[in-house]
Amino acid sequence: MMGSDNEGFEEAHLYASKEEMENLVIDNPLNDSNSYSNYRSALSSAISDTSHPLAPSILVTPADSDPILSPPPYRDHLYHNSPTESSYFEPPPFGDNVGDVNGVENHSLNLDNFGRFSRSASWSTSSSTDSEYVKITVSNPLKEQEASNSIVPGGGTYVTYLITTRTNVPEFGGVEFSVRRRFRDVVTLSDRLAESYRGLFIPPRPDKSVVESQVMHKQEFVELRRVALEKYLRRLAAHPVIKRSDELKVFLQVQGKLPLATTTDVASRMLDGAVKLPKQLLGESSVVVAPHEVVQPAKGGRDLLRLFKELKQSVANDWGGSRPLVVEEDKEFIERKEKINDLEQQLSNVSKQAESLVKAQQDMGDTMAELGLAFIKLTKFENEEAVFNSQKARAHDMKGFATAAVKASRFYRELNAQTVEHLDTIHEYLGLMLVVHSAFSDRSSALLTVQTLLSELSSLESRAEKLEATSSKVFGPGKSRNRKIEDLKETIRATEDAKNIAIREYQRIKENNRSELERLDKEREADLLNMLKGFVHNQVGYMEKIANVWTKVVEETSYYAKENS
Amino acid sequence: MIATQRSVSGSSQSPRSPSSQPYLSVSVTDPVKLGNGVQAYISYRVITKTNLPEYQGPEKIVIRRYSDFVWLRDRLFEKYKGIFIPPLPEKSAVEKFRFSAEFIEMRRQALDIFVNRIASHHELQQSEDLRTFLQADEEDVQSKVSDVVLGKEKPVEESNPEYEKLKHYIFELENHLAEAQKHAYRLVKRHRELGQSLSDFGKAVKLLGACEGNSLGKAFSELGTKSETLSVKLQKEAHQLLMNFEEPLKDYVRAVQSIKATIAERANAFRRQCELAETTKLKEINLNKLTLMRSDKVGEAEIEYQELKAESEEATRMFEMIVRLMNEEIVRFQEQKTLDMGIAFHEFAKGQARLANGIANAWRSLIPKLEACSSSS
Numbered sequence: 006m007m008g009s010d011n012e013g014f015e016e017a018h019l020y021a022s023k024e025e026m027e028n029l030v031i032d033n034p035l036n037d038s039n040s041y042s043n044y045r046s047a048l049s050s051a052i053s054d055t056s057h058p059l060a061p062s063i064l065v066t067p068a069d070s071d072p073i074l075s076p077p078p079y080r081d082h083l084y085h086n087s088p089t090e091s092s093y094f095e096p097p098p099f100g101d102n103v104g105d106v107n108g109v110e111n112h113s114l115n116l117d118n119f120g121r122f123s124r125s126a127s128w129s130t131s132s133s134t135d136s137e138y139v140k141i142t143v144s145n146p147l148k149e150q151e152a153s154n155s156i157v158p159g160g161g162t163y164v165t166y167l168i169t170t171r172t173n174v175p176e177f178g179g180v181e182f183s184v185r186r187r188f189r190d191v192v193t194l195s196d197r198l199a200e201s202y203r204g205l206f207i208p209p210r211p212d213k214s215v216v217e218s219q220v221m222h223k224q225e226f227v228e229l230r231r232v233a234l235e236k237y238l239r240r241l242a243a244h245p246v247i248k249r250s251d252e253l254k255v256f257l258q259v260q261g262k263l264p265l266a267t268t269t270d271v272a273s274r275m276l277d278g279a280v281k282l283p284k285q286l287l288g289e290s291s292v293v294v295a296p297h298e299v300v301q302p303a304k305g306g307r308d309l310l311r312l313f314k315e316l317k318q319s320v321a322n323d324w325g326g327s328r329p330l331v332v333e334e335d336k337e338f339i340e341r342k343e344k345i346n347d348l349e350q351q352l353s354n355v356s357k358q359a360e361s362l363v364k365a366q367q368d369m370g371d372t373m374a375e376l377g378l379a380f381i382k383l384t385k386f387e388n389e390e391a392v393f394n395s396q397k398a399r400a401h402d403m404k405g406f407a408t409a410a411v412k413a414s415r416f417y418r419e420l421n422a423q424t425v426e427h428l429d430t431i432h433e434y435l436g437l438m439l440v441v442h443s444a445f446s447d448r449s450s451a452l453l454t455v456q457t458l459l460s461e462l463s464s465l466e467s468r469a470e471k472l473e474a475t476s477s478k479v480f481g482p483g484k485s486r487n488r489k490i491e492d493l494k495e496t497i498r499a500t501e502d503a504k505n506i507a508i509r510e511y512q513r514i515k516e517n518n519r520s521e522l523e524r525l526d527k528e529r530e531a532d533l534l535n536m537l538k539g540f541v542h543n544q545v546g547y548m549e550k551i552a553n554v555w556t557k558v559v560e561e562t563s564y565y566a567k568e569n570s
Numbered sequence: 571m572i573a574t575q576r577s578v579s580g581s582s583q584s585p586r587s588p589s590s591q592p593y594l595s596v597s598v599t600d601p602v603k604l605g606n607g608v609q610a611y612i613s614y615r616v617i618t619k620t621n622l623p624e625y626q627g628p629e630k631i632v633i634r635r636y637s638d639f640v641w642l643r644d645r646l647f648e649k650y651k652g653i654f655i656p657p658l659p660e661k662s663a664v665e666k667f668r669f670s671a672e673f674i675e676m677r678r679q680a681l682d683i684f685v686n687r688i689a690s691h692h693e694l695q696q697s698e699d700l701r702t703f704l705q706a707d708e709e710d711v712q713s714k715v716s717d718v719v720l721g722k723e724k725p726v727e728e729s730n731p732e733y734e735k736l737k738h739y740i741f742e743l744e745n746h747l748a749e750a751q752k753h754a755y756r757l758v759k760r761h762r763e764l765g766q767s768l769s770d771f772g773k774a775v776k777l778l779g780a781c782e783g784n785s786l787g788k789a790f791s792e793l794g795t796k797s798e799t800l801s802v803k804l805q806k807e808a809h810q811l812l813m814n815f816e817e818p819l820k821d822y823v824r825a826v827q828s829i830k831a832t833i834a835e836r837a838n839a840f841r842r843q844c845e846l847a848e849t850t851k852l853k854e855i856n857l858n859k860l861t862l863m864r865s866d867k868v869g870e871a872e873i874e875y876q877e878l879k880a881e882s883e884e885a886t887r888m889f890e891m892i893v894r895l896m897n898e899e900i901v902r903f904q905e906q907k908t909l910d911m912g913i914a915f916h917e918f919a920k921g922q923a924r925l926a927n928g929i930a931n932a933w934r935s936l937i938p939k940l941e942a943c944s945s946s947s
Contacts, residue, residue, distance in 0.1 A: 344781075347781050348778075348781055348782070351774070351777050351778040351781045352778065354774045354777060354778070355771075355774045355775055355777075355778050357774070358767065358770045358771040358773075358774040358775075359771060361767045361770065361771075362764075362767045362768065362770075362771045364767070365760070365763045365764040365766075365767040365768075366764065368760050368763065368764075369757075369760045369761070369763075369764050372753060372756045372757045372760045373757065373760075375753045375756070376750065376753040376754060376756075376757055379746070379749045379750040379752075379753050380750060382746060382749075383746045383747070383750060386742065386743070386746055390735070390738075390739045390742075392735075392736075392904075393901060393904045393905075395901075395904040395905040395907075395908040396904055396908070398908050398912075399904075399907065399908040399911055399912070402908070402911060402912050402915055403911070403915075405915075406915045406918070406919070409919065413922070530782075530784075530786045531944075533782075533786055533790075534786055534789065534940065534943055534944055537789055537790070537793060537936075537940055538937075538940050538944075540793075541793070541933045541934075541936050541937060541940065542937070544929065544930070544933045545930050545933045545934050545937070548926045548927070548929045548930035548933070549926070549927075549930050551922070551926040552922075552923050552926035552927045552930060555919040555920075555922040555923035555926065556919075556923045558915065558916075558918075558919035559916060559919045559920050559923055562912055562913075562915050562916035562919060563916065564912070565909065565912035565913045565915075565916050566913070566916050
């Protein structure tokens with residue numbers, strides 16, 4: 006089974022796939038910005054070359070083909086109307102042993118079983134109908150020493166996690182393989198994905214939680230993080246586009262150092278921006294946005310001049326008299342955005358009420374238990390002190406009552422534990438809303454880039470016109486004027502190219518948004534319906550059990566009712 | 571209305587001739603708020619139906635207030651030492667609560683039970699004070715609030731192991747019962763809270779359903795409606811719990827407190843008996859001395875001695891009567907409480923089963939609708 010043991014693992018497979026991975030990766034070393042841009046364009050061309058990643062075959066399937074919803078257990082329950090001890094209602098076998106950092110047991114099995122029993126959130130489990138699957142497990146955290154680091158004397162330690170993948174997807178070139186990664190690598194993966202797949206609803210990565218890592222007990226923190234990482238990677242593998250991304254493949258398969266540009270590499274380009282700007286202003290270096298840069302939004306330190314231009318454009322959009330040349334005109338999108346906002350609000354509201362419902366159920370169980378306990382004490386007391394038969398009879402009645410109360414309280418608590426898990430779907434979708442907003446903002450920043458380039462183009466063109474017009478009047482060496490016109494025409498051509506790429510990018514993101522929204526709607530409908538079913542079945546099952554417990558007491562005390570009729 | 575299940579008498583029930591059964595039935599009804607502001611109080615109609623000769627006519631209605639009931643209880647307590655006087659519901663400490671519908675109804679019920687217990691107690695029902703309470707017109711009844719003074723110093727105590735056991739039992743019992751009652755009350759609150767949160771949840775879910783639209787939206791809407799329905803069931807059950815379980819437990823606690831008061835009375839009686847016995851003995855010794863001395867004070871001393879002896883004998887009789895009555899009462903008390911608790915458990919279980927089944931049925935009815943949703947999408 007899954008876990009730290011790598012049985013059935015063949016070196017040959019890994020070696021072969023490693024080769025492929027390395028071919029994918031750039032030829033040039035990663036430590037200068039040029040190679041970075043080559044890498045980026047190589048990647049984007051790779052993406053556009055393959056069949057459109059959003060082809061229908063990869064879209065999520067409707068819920069009723071999901072194997073989890075069709076098993077007999079709870080259907081039998083419905084038809085036979087007997088509270089069977091189906092696994093559907095039993096609390097999940099949660100293992101909670103937080104072991105030593107260097108030898109933590111693999112809990113992911115339990116987590117997965119649990120997920121399957123209570124719900125099948127399409128976002129956390131792979132949901133394709135065909136038999137392809139990608140199953141990821143995170144385990145075996147180990148403390149490692151930082152390699153001798155000139156910046157940090159004495160060396161720091163960090164934790165690595167074993168990430169095991171089991172898959173039958175051919176593109177991976179292997180059936181089972183493992184790598185060791187640290188959290189920093191995950192951040193890198195997440196950042197690179199965000200850049201490559203603008204407009205998609207990419208599952209959010211776990212937080213850095215700097216404070217928590219200091220405050221919490223180390224073992225607890227590591228375990229929490231392990232769980233979070235596993236959840237994150239599984240979600241990535243469940244996303245129809247991301248699961249096929251090179252970034253993910255590389256992350257899951259390439260041994261040793263993660264061959265993705267780290268965020269610090271990218272950040273070092275911050276210096277570029279500060280260096281570039283004065284040159285750009287003085288006209289010494291190109292002010293045109295390079296095509297490969299256009300596919301990314303303007304970032305802080307890096308593209309100061311571009312940032313200024315786009316800022317100016319957005320102000321012009323808001324306050325300027327003239328309408329920008331391209332606007333968000335997709336009415337359907339605007340409507341859907343509204344709907345998403347509304348949905349978010351309602352989800353938040355339900356989430357809040359769900360929390361207080363859960364608390365009320367918990368309190369009910371607790372108080373019922375306390376009542377039962379108080380009567381157990383009374384029973385003991387009466388039995389010890391009994392002088393009369395009436396006392397013994399009363400002690401007997403109390404015992405029956407107390408036992409029932411304690412049983413009922415247990416059922417309430419079990420019911421509640423399951424309710425928490427079912428209603429968790431709401432919280433998950435709330436989290437997803439943030440991702441959606443981020444995807445929408447990818448779209449708006451791409452649009453802004455287009456608008457900026459368009460207006461720049463138009464101003465360049467009018468400048469060119471003016472230059473040509475004044476040609477006859479200028480007294481000076483014709484050569485320099487012509488050169489100026491030539492330079493300007495060159496700039497216009499470059500800007501035209503950039504504009505086209507920017508428009509293409511914008512269209513691409515728009516399409517991503519659209520298809521993701523569709524996918525979201527479908528999956529959300531399935532997940533929420535599942536949640537409702539789970540919730541309702543759960544309530545029915547446990548309430549029947551509780552009713553049985555009390556019906557027994559009614560029968561046992563029916564003597565008293567007759568006495569009084 | 572008479573809550574007959576609580577006024578079943580104890581073991582000693584005099585056999586009745588079927589033809590002209592003597593009966594005395596009382597009901598406390600129609601609470602009405604009278605007076606203004608701080609002086610405001612609740613008055614009750616006390617309706618007596620009887621064929622006993624001591625009473626005026628087959629039916630009599632009088633108006634009484636809480637302090638009148640207190641007067642009756644105090645009078646009975648004075649006169650019938652050794653008997654466990656049925657307990658009264660407490661005065662309410664909290665002003666605001668005093669006139670809430672629930673409190674008034676609870677109190678009315680408790681007062682009704684109180685009077686009926688007295689009326690069905692073979693000794694207490696013959697009390698003249700009871701007759702006064704049930705019959706006398708308003709102007710004649712004096713409302714006296716007399717506090718029972720519990721003896722503070724206990725220099726002399728009975729050395730009766732069985733009685734010690736009983737005392738220990740009673741004091742411990744009160745603690746256990748108070749705790750059980752506390753949790754019972756909390757449980758009532760929990761039902762209300764769960765009901766409230768289900769109602770809020772239902773509303774929120776309905777709004778989400780409106781936002782979603784299509785079949786999922788309908789499913790949410792139905793869920794929300796069911797939630798609100800269940801909220802009502804929970805509130806109802808909370809009320810039932812309060813009336814049929816928490817209140818009997820409180821009543822049990824009060825009964826135990828009443829017994830504690832009787833225990834104090836017995837201690838007083840015992841002390842008095844001992845003191846008088848002591849004093850009488852001394853007087854006897856003194857008398858003998860005087861007789862030997864052939865004093866002319868002998869006559870006087872003789873008279874004093876005789877008087878004291880009579881008092882001492884009276885005190886002893888009184889004490890012995892209290893002991894005898896207490897023993898009878900204890901049996902009755904235990905049997906009564908087994909019955910009361912049996913009923914309380916029965917009602918509790920009935921309510922809980924009814925609630926759980928109601929909840930299960932409500933949710934179950936949603937299942938086909940949810941199934942329909944998934945097959946249509």
